[in-house]
Amino acid sequence: MLFTSYNFILFLVIVFILYYCIPKKFRWILLLFASYFFYAQAGVELLLFLLSTTVSTYIVSLQLLRLSGTQKAYIAKNKTVLNKEAKKAYKSKIKKKQWKWLLACLFFNFGVLAIFKYTNFTIANINSLITAFGGTKQLNFLNLVLPMGISFYMFQTMGYLIDVYRGTVQAERNIGKLALFVSFFPQLVQGPISRYNDLSRTLFEKQAFNSSNVWFGLQRILWGYLKKMVIADRILPAVNTIINAPEDYQGAYVLAGMIFYAIELYADFTGGIDIVIGIGQIFGIEMTENFNRPYFSKNITEYWRRWHITMGTWFKDYLFYPISICKPMRKLSKWSRNHLGEAVGRKLPVYISTLVVWFVTGLWHGASWNFITWGVFNGVIILLSGECAPLYQWFHKRFRVENKIWYSAFQILRTFLLMSSLRLFDCYRDVKTAFSMFGTLFTKWNYEVFFNGSMLELGISTADYMVLLLGVLLLLLVSLRQRKGSVRQQMAEKPITVNLLAVYLLFMAIIILGAYGIGYDASQFIYNQF
Amino acid sequence: METLLEILEELHADVDFKNCETLIDSAILDSFDIVTLIAEIDNVFDVAIPAEEIIPENFNSAKALYALIQRLDEE
Amino acid sequence: MKRKKRIIGIVAVLLCIASLYLVQKLLMPKYSADIFEGALIEDYYNETTEHQVVFIGDCEVYENFSPITLWEEYGITSYIRGSAQQLIWQSYYLMEETLSYEKPDVIVFNVLSMQYGEPQNEAYNRMTLDGMKWSGSKIKSIFDSMTEEESFVEYLFPLFRYHSRWSELTADDVTYMFSKKRMFHSGYLMRVDKKAAGSVPEGKILDNYQFDDSCYEYLDKMVALCEEQDVQLVFIKAPSLYPYWYDEWEAQIESYAKEKGVPYVNYLEEIEEIGLDFSQDTYDGGLHLNLSGAEKLTRYFGNWLKENYDLTDYRENEELAKIWSEKKDFYDEMKEDQYRELDEFGYLKSYGAREVTNED
Numbered sequence: 001m002l003f004t005s006y007n008f009i010l011f012l013v014i015v016f017i018l019y020y021c022i023p024k025k026f027r028w029i030l031l032l033f034a035s036y037f038f039y040a041q042a043g044v045e046l047l048l049f050l051l052s053t054t055v056s057t058y059i060v061s062l063q064l065l066r067l068s069g070t071q072k073a074y075i076a077k078n079k080t081v082l083n084k085e086a087k088k089a090y091k092s093k094i095k096k097k098q099w100k101w102l103l104a105c106l107f108f109n110f111g112v113l114a115i116f117k118y119t120n121f122t123i124a125n126i127n128s129l130i131t132a133f134g135g136t137k138q139l140n141f142l143n144l145v146l147p148m149g150i151s152f153y154m155f156q157t158m159g160y161l162i163d164v165y166r167g168t169v170q171a172e173r174n175i176g177k178l179a180l181f182v183s184f185f186p187q188l189v190q191g192p193i194s195r196y197n198d199l200s201r202t203l204f205e206k207q208a209f210n211s212s213n214v215w216f217g218l219q220r221i222l223w224g225y226l227k228k229m230v231i232a233d234r235i236l237p238a239v240n241t242i243i244n245a246p247e248d249y250q251g252a253y254v255l256a257g258m259i260f261y262a263i264e265l266y267a268d269f270t271g272g273i274d275i276v277i278g279i280g281q282i283f284g285i286e287m288t289e290n291f292n293r294p295y296f297s298k299n300i301t302e303y304w305r306r307w308h309i310t311m312g313t314w315f316k317d318y319l320f321y322p323i324s325i326c327k328p329m330r331k332l333s334k335w336s337r338n339h340l341g342e343a344v345g346r347k348l349p350v351y352i353s354t355l356v357v358w359f360v361t362g363l364w365h366g367a368s369w370n371f372i373t374w375g376v377f378n379g380v381i382i383l384l385s386g387e388c389a390p391l392y393q394w395f396h397k398r399f400r401v402e403n404k405i406w407y408s409a410f411q412i413l414r415t416f417l418l419m420s421s422l423r424l425f426d427c428y429r430d431v432k433t434a435f436s437m438f439g440t441l442f443t444k445w446n447y448e449v450f451f452n453g454s455m456l457e458l459g460i461s462t463a464d465y466m467v468l469l470l471g472v473l474l475l476l477l478v479s480l481r482q483r484k485g486s487v488r489q490q491m492a493e494k495p496i497t498v499n500l501l502a503v504y505l506l507f508m509a510i511i512i513l514g515a516y517g518i519g520y521d522a523s524q525f526i527y528n529q530f
Numbered sequence: 531m532e533t534l535l536e537i538l539e540e541l542h543a544d545v546d547f548k549n550c551e552t553l554i555d556s557a558i559l560d561s562f563d564i565v566t567l568i569a570e571i572d573n574v575f576d577v578a579i580p581a582e583e584i585i586p587e588n589f590n591s592a593k594a595l596y597a598l599i600q601r602l603d604e605e
Numbered sequence: 606m607k608r609k610k611r612i613i614g615i616v617a618v619l620l621c622i623a624s625l626y627l628v629q630k631l632l633m634p635k636y637s638a639d640i641f642e643g644a645l646i647e648d649y650y651n652e653t654t655e656h657q658v659v660f661i662g663d664c665e666v667y668e669n670f671s672p673i674t675l676w677e678e679y680g681i682t683s684y685i686r687g688s689a690q691q692l693i694w695q696s697y698y699l700m701e702e703t704l705s706y707e708k709p710d711v712i713v714f715n716v717l718s719m720q721y722g723e724p725q726n727e728a729y730n731r732m733t734l735d736g737m738k739w740s741g742s743k744i745k746s747i748f749d750s751m752t753e754e755e756s757f758v759e760y761l762f763p764l765f766r767y768h769s770r771w772s773e774l775t776a777d778d779v780t781y782m783f784s785k786k787r788m789f790h791s792g793y794l795m796r797v798d799k800k801a802a803g804s805v806p807e808g809k810i811l812d813n814y815q816f817d818d819s820c821y822e823y824l825d826k827m828v829a830l831c832e833e834q835d836v837q838l839v840f841i842k843a844p845s846l847y848p849y850w851y852d853e854w855e856a857q858i859e860s861y862a863k864e865k866g867v868p869y870v871n872y873l874e875e876i877e878e879i880g881l882d883f884s885q886d887t888y889d890g891g892l893h894l895n896l897s898g899a900e901k902l903t904r905y906f907g908n909w910l911k912e913n914y915d916l917t918d919y920r921e922n923e924e925l926a927k928i929w930s931e932k933k934d935f936y937d938e939m940k941e942d943q944y945r946e947l948d949e950f951g952y953l954k955s956y957g958a959r960e961v962t963n964e965d
Contacts, residue, residue, distance in 0.1 A: 006758045006765075166582040301560070316561065321581040324565040333569055349569065350562045386562065463772035496610065500617045507621070512628065512768045518727060518754055 001041045003189075003275055004229060004516060011038065012279065019283060024206035028180055031203075031283070035185040042148040049147040053109055054179045057157050060105040061164045061171040061178075064098050068167070102165045106158060113154050116144050121367035149188040151364060155314055157182050160196040162318055169196050177204055186279040190272050192290040192310040199287065207284035216488045217281030222506045224274030229514035231471040232267035235260050236515075237459030243427040246437055251444030254437045256455065258420040261427060263472060266295065269308075293479050298411035300381055303419055311364075315357050324353035355379050365426075370434060374425035381418070467513055531596050537570045538592055547592045554586040564589065577602045627782075629764040632771060633735070635781040639957045642667070642689045642794060644785040646699075646736030649686055649792065654928060655707040657916050658683035660792070661700055662715030663691040665843035668893035672791035673936045674903040676929045679911055680918030685792030688736075690729040693718045693823045698746035700827060702737065704834050710916055711837045714827065716858050716869075717848070722817025724752045735763060790936050795896055797943040798953050802883035802891030808849030816857055828865050837914060844872040844881060844902065846891030870909070872902065879905045888958075896940065 001008040015034045019027055040047055071094045075087065082090070123139045130137060160181065163169035172178045180203065181196060242249040242257035249257065273290045280287045294307035304312050323329060329349045337345025355376065362375020401407040421438060428434040449455065456462060481487050491499055538547040541563050545553075553559045559567075567589075568579045577599050588598045636643030645667060658681055660666040667687030675681045686699050700712060724730070730750045737743040747760045759766040770778075777786075788794070831838035840862055842850060850873060862869035872879065879901055883891055886898030894902060910916060919925045943953055952958045 006756060163582075166580065168582045317581065317584070320561065321565070321584050325568045325579070325581065327578075330569050330572060334573075346566050346569075347562075350565050353565070461772065496613055500613070504617070504621055504624075508624070508628070511625075511764065512632070512771050514768065517759065517765055517769065 001038060003272065004225070004233075007041075016282060019207075020209050024208065027207055027283075028204045029176065031184065032176055032180040035180065035183040035188065038185040039148065039183060039188065043145070046145075046147045049112065049150065050153070050179075050183050052112065053154060053157055054175070054182045056105050056108055057161050057182070058172075058175050058178050060101050061161055062173070063101045064161075064164050065171040065173075067094050067098050067101075070094065098165055102161065105161055109154055109158060113150055116146055116150065118363075118367045119144060149190075152191050152193060153182055153188055155311075156187075156193045159193070159314055159318055163196060172196070172200075180204075186276040187287065190269070190276070191308075192273065192276070192288050193314050194288055194310070199285075202285045205284065210284055213284050214282045216492075217278045217283075219488050219491075219503060219506075220274050220278030220281060222278075222503065222510065224271040224276075224278060225510045225514075226471075226506055227267040227271030227274065227475070229510055229516055231468060231475070232264050232271060233515035234460065234464055234471075234513075235264045235267075235468055239264050239427075241458045246428060246433050250437065250440035251446040252449045253446075254424075254441050256450070256458075257427065258417075258424065261423060262295075262416065262420045263468075265423070267471075267475070293482065295416055296412060296479070297415050298408065299415055300378070300385060300418060303415055304378070304382070311361070315361060319360060320353050320357045323356060324349045329353070351383060354383055358382075368429075370425045370429065370431050373431050373434075374422060377422055377425070381422075531592070533574060534571075534596050534599070535592055537567065537574065540570075541566065551591040553592075554590050559589060567595075571599060575599055575603070625764065629762065629767075630782045631774070631778055632767045633763055634767065634770065635777050635785060636732075637777045637781050637786040637788075638775070640732075641788045641957055642687075643732040644736065645688050645789060645792060645794070646686070646733060647785055648736075648789050649684065649703075650738060652684060652791075654682065654925060656682045656684045656709050656791075657919075658711045658713065658910065659703055659707075659709045660685040660687065660713045660715075661691075661696045661703075662687055662713075663718055664689055664893060665715045665717055665845050666713070667789075667792055667794050668796070669843045669845070669899050669902055670906065671793050671795075671896070671899045671903045673793070673929075673933055674900045675907050676920075677933065678904060679907040679916070680920035681907060681910065681916050682919060682925060682929070683791060687792060688729075688733040690721075690725060691718060691733050692721050692725065692750065693820050694749045695733050695746050697823045697826050697830075698742040698749075699733075699737075701830060702740055702742040704830070704836070705740070705742075708834065709836060711839055711910065711914060712831060713839045713841055715843050716840050717842065717850070719816045719820045719824070719858070720854065722819050724750050727752050727755055730755070731766070734760060787935070790932060790939075793899070795899075795936070795939055795943065796888040796893070796953065796956065796958075797896045797940060798888045798947060798958060799885060799895060800888055800890050801885070802846055802887055805846045805849075805891060808851055811851070814851060814853035814857075816854070821861070824861065828867060838867050840867055840869040841906075842869075842871040842873060844876050844879065845893060846883065846887075848892075868913070872906075875905070 001011060011034075015030065019030055022030060036047060036050070039050060071091065074090065075082065120141045123141055127138045160169060164171045172181070177200075181194075181199060184199075184203065187194065239257060239260045242253050242260070270291045277287045277289070288310055290309050292306040292309065294303055297303035297306055329352070332352075333345050333349045335345075336348050340348075358375045358379025359372060360375070361378070362372040365371040365375065396402050424434040424438055425431065428437060455465075460468075478487055481490065484490070491502060535547055538545075542558065545558055547553075550556075550558065564584060568584075572578050579598065579602065583598060583602075588594050634643060642664070658675070660670055660683065664687065667685045670683075670685060672683040672685065675683050686703060688695070691699075696714060696718060700714075703709075703712075730752070734743065734747055734750060737746070747757060751757070751760075780786075828838060830836075840858065842855070842858070850871075855871060858869060858871075861867075876883075881894070881898055881901055886894050886901065888895040943956060946953050946955060950960075952960050954960075
């Protein structure tokens with residue numbers, strides 16, 4: 001069910017009404033049924049995927065719990081007999097056992113993900129290699145369905161399991177509750193990727209009806225729909241026109257495409273998350289924020305702390321740190337310190353881990369080389385900007401511009417253009433095209449197309465542009481306001497009539513100005529098939 | 531504690547590590563620093579800080595970090 | 606304080622619903638500047654008295670028969686419930702709905718739509734369905750008519766379908782917000798201009814001439830409904846030269862009508878008797894008759910009705926005479942206005958015609 005379908009709205013209304021009618025202790029169970037129902041709409045067979053992940057994780061997490069229990073009991077029983085060395089040895093024995101269980105479950109689950117998402121990509125690459133070596137045999141592609149949201153719920157659940165292994169999360173004994181954590185319908189499709197300790201605080205709580213939550217949640221949902229339907233879906237046809245025909249749309253068109261796509265992706269993704277978190281809120285459930293005014297970032301590192309936050313922190317906690325501080329890495333670091341110099345030795349773990357993380361991030365976004373290239377480029381640029389730190393320091397010492405408003409504006413614009421350029425790998429289906437399109441920005445001087453009416457031939461009309469302009473302005477104003485604190489909170493302090501009017505206008509804008517219905521294609525959230 | 535402060539000062543010479551309590555929150559230490567720190571601490575104190583201990587509470591001040599090192603050493 | 610908030614909340618919701626209703630009315634198409642046929646179905650509900658004869662079908666009824674002529678020459682009251690590309694199940698449900706409002710003596714159905722067994726076109730669906738008042742018939746008709754891309758919610762709340770018209774609004778959208786422009790004469794859409802028919806090519810050879818089973822089902826339903834309600838059902842094929850009416854189709858209708866005992870007249874076979882001259886009596890080269898053609902056909906058809914059915918001549922009835930005299934006045938006014946436009950512009954500018962260029 002797409003968020004922007006009539007069926008989903010009906011589904012949401014029904015679940016909402018039922019939720020507050022049934023006894024509080026059953027409310028999380030209703031959400032579990034609702035989530036499975038929601039997922040089944042994509043195909044009843046697909047429930048098997050949810051179940052296999054849930055059951056395997058449940059079994060293994062209980063094993064980990066059991067082993068921890070054994071360890072505690074043993075140590076308590078033999079407190080007087082054990083010395084520090086023996087204790088350490090015993091602990092590491094248990095840890096090894098737990099590690100084996102963890103590995104098995106990770107292998108199984110990520111294996112499922114790998115098979116269904118990356119088999120055809122692997123086959124394509126094998127075929128290319130065969131051809132490169134002069135062979136003629138080509139492997140056939142498999143007809144595999146990609147279970148909806150698998151990249152999101154898989155990562156979320158594996159994060160939970162790793163946390164159980166690390167001892168930072170108590171294993172959930174109730175398989176139903178675990179099932180809900182895995183399948184919770186609002187976040188299934190595009191995140192945020194929640195941590196068990198955060199989400200479980202409110203997910204299973206006996207929620208009382210809280211009118212403030214419902215009101216704020218409703219506003220957030222409407223705001224999300226506005227972004228998604230009035231802005232993102234409206235500008236999408238122009239983006240598609242440009243990127244689907246790179247032969248015809250070069251130079252200035254590529255610039256237009258970059259900026260349009262930046263707007264479209266922002267509105268679509270953050271709008272979707274607004275809907276997700278808003279839905280959580282009307283049920284009294286708190287979810288982690290996934291965006292923090294990302295286009296106000298002054299450099300790429302800051303950007304990745306503000307865009308798709310939960311993905312960033314997931315990779316940081318479960319991939320980056322484990323790799324960069326693990327024993328083999330430290331050994332390598334020591335070796336290179338001795339043989340390649342202090343500076344190299346210190347940087348090596350970070351550089352390797354960063355590149356690995358960004359390679360995986362790229363791969364996570366999609367099973368094709370252009371996504372991987374995008375990921376690696378991000379990593380390289382982040383490392384480069386780190387290398388340039390002394391240069392920046394010198395610059396800021398020499399020219400006191402750090403706090404000047406125009407310099408900040410420059411930094412923001414620079415970062416915006418940089419990230420928009422990197423997204424070209426996202427847009428064009430192969431790396432070569434992305435590079436050459438970027439090149440045409442400088443080689444093809446057709447910037448007159450901004451002034452001679454060509455922009456009206458991309459699939460959107462003058463009226464559409466007006467709406468987009470107003471929409472983007474509204475987004476900007478709200479973001480600027482938000483720096484002072486929650487905008488809904490600020491609104492709540494205004495008279496009730498102002499609040500009602502604002503919500504009413506929001507609602508009407510979505511219905512009248514939304515780019516939906518016959519004449520507009522129903523768009524998918526871009527991250528839907530992850 | 532002295533040794534720890536030395537290690538920290540090597541990363542950023544101009545920061546007052548004795549008194550600062552917002553090393554993570556103010557982004558004074560970034561992930562690169564943390565990785566380097568952990569390697570050094572392992573070198574010098576022979577204490578391996580696991581990934582789950584990389585939280586702001588433990589790294590926001592030199593004091594907290596030292597407490598972490600001592601705790602891990604005991605276990 | 607809480608009570609006050611609750612009252613404000615309820616008032617707000619009511620205002621919101623009211624505004625949605627108004628906005629929907631504003632954004633729905635008015636069919637007042639062109640594509641007038643979109644307003645046909647809704648026009649029926651303006652009628653104040655019953656009718657002896659009701660025509661049902663597609664453009665071959667609403668462009669080819671003149672109820673004013675039927676009244677003037679025979680005193681027979683009639684109405685044409687037609688719409689563009691009206692599909693047979695839509696006709697059946699209109700028939701069912703009409704019979705819930707009145708009981709005519711005769712219902713005339715044009716059989717051209719037997720060739721369409723599947724939902725065809727969203728725009729035409731809208732023109733036939735939006736104008737119907739809500740009833741069981743309308744709901745059934747919607748479900749049978751929806752194409753893949755359509756959804757019932759969009760018929761229930763047409764705002765979801767027409768919201769994108771916000772950037773195309775004109776003054777007419779406000780003027781005709783609650784009632785459409787008066788354009789028809791008991792369901793007849795008048796055109797006085799002329800465009801002679803050229804040579805009519807033979808129809809393309811089809812793979813399959815057999816009418817769809819579902820179409821026969823609806824034909825059966827029509828027969829049953831009229832029998833049950835004691836209404837005389839008549840099948841006709843109007844004398845339009847396009848779309849091509851195949852002999853194989855003709856044979857099927859003839860045999861069906863004979864089997865069911867329903868009178869069937871194919872006016873394509875009586876063009877001479879009717880006195881139709883396709884150089885004078887059509888405005889679009891033979892697809893539809895113009896005013897003079899429609900009046901000729903109606904005169905001929907009225908005669909047939911008189912001979913075969915016992916229909917009262919109501920010209921002496923004071924009440925009806927008054928109503929139909931007013932209708933005649935409006936009819937004559939429009940005729941005059943159309944001739945004036947032809948003189949002034951050479952084409953029917955305000956009546957949906959396009960300017961005639963040399964290439965036509």
